[in-house]
Amino acid sequence: MTVEEQFEELQQELRGLEEQRESLLSDARKLHSLAKRAMYQTHRDLLGEAAALFKQAEPMAKGLISAYRGNPKLKFGAVTAALQEWCECYAYYVYLKQGRLLLRSDVGLETEDYLLALADLSGELVRRAVSLSIDKKVADVKRIRAFVDSLYGHFLGFDFRGGELRKKTDAIRWNLQKIEELLVRQ
Known part of the structure; x- marks a missing residue:
């Protein structure tokens, strides 16, 4: 491998990582927004509407968790903030619906x-x-x-x-x- 080939490979690697980060950032923003909307519905006792938002948010949350577990470099502020907001909101929903504490195994964080x-x-x-x-x-x-x-x-x-x-x-x-x-x- 030549020096030029090595640096081309390094550039591609970093470009790929940056593309993944941008994709995760977009998903984190969407998850955060869904969690905020679900929290609003939950506070208004509109648990059916909140449940629909959680159903929509769950694949995004699992995708974010899977991505950063696969590559710790992909765990950054916006991702953790969105996941924490989602978990907080889901925990509130579970408390209201079932009267219990949301377990870590329920969310995988x-x-x-x-x-x-x-x-x-x-x-x-x-x-x-x-x-x-x-x-x-x-x-x-x-x-x-x-x-x-x-x-x-x-x-x-x-x-x-x-x-x-x-x-x-x-x-x-x-x-x-x-x-x-x-x-x-x-």
């Missing part, structure tokens, strides 16, 4: 992305608790409080020494306090 999504879920549950509190549905607010308390307890089992997961664990605690304040005011 890497540990950190899954945990970050669950931490953000606590904020959506605060929003739900506020709405329920306005409607004087105290028993439902109490169920959310118990769920977030359990989630926080599980997060305390980790030893996050810093970084995003440490901050998000603190956010779960603050969200739990907000829900408890709602209950005190009832």
Whole structure:
């Protein structure tokens, strides 16, 4: 192989990687948009509409996960943000529909992305608790409080020494306090 042939090969390799990144970025934007729309529908208790959006989003999410597992260079901010948003929204939907925590095996995300999504879920549950509190549905607010308390307890089992997961664990605690304040005011 000549020097010229080598550099041509390297250029092709990098061009291919960049094309993959651009394709993933496009899919990540679409997934993020679908997740936001599904979250909106879920907050409005339009679970059928949300389910249709999840059905549309699932192949995109699985494609993104598969792509970066095949090549870690393809895991970047927009991809992880979209996957976390999708997981957070799906976790909220599963909580409302089934009253349970979405398992990592349900979505196939890497540990950190899954945990970050669950931490953000606590904020959506605060929003739900506020709405329920306005409607004087105290028993439902109490169920959310118990769920977030359990989630926080599980997060305390980790030893996050810093970084995003440490901050998000603190956010779960603050969200739990907000829900408890709602209950005190009832």
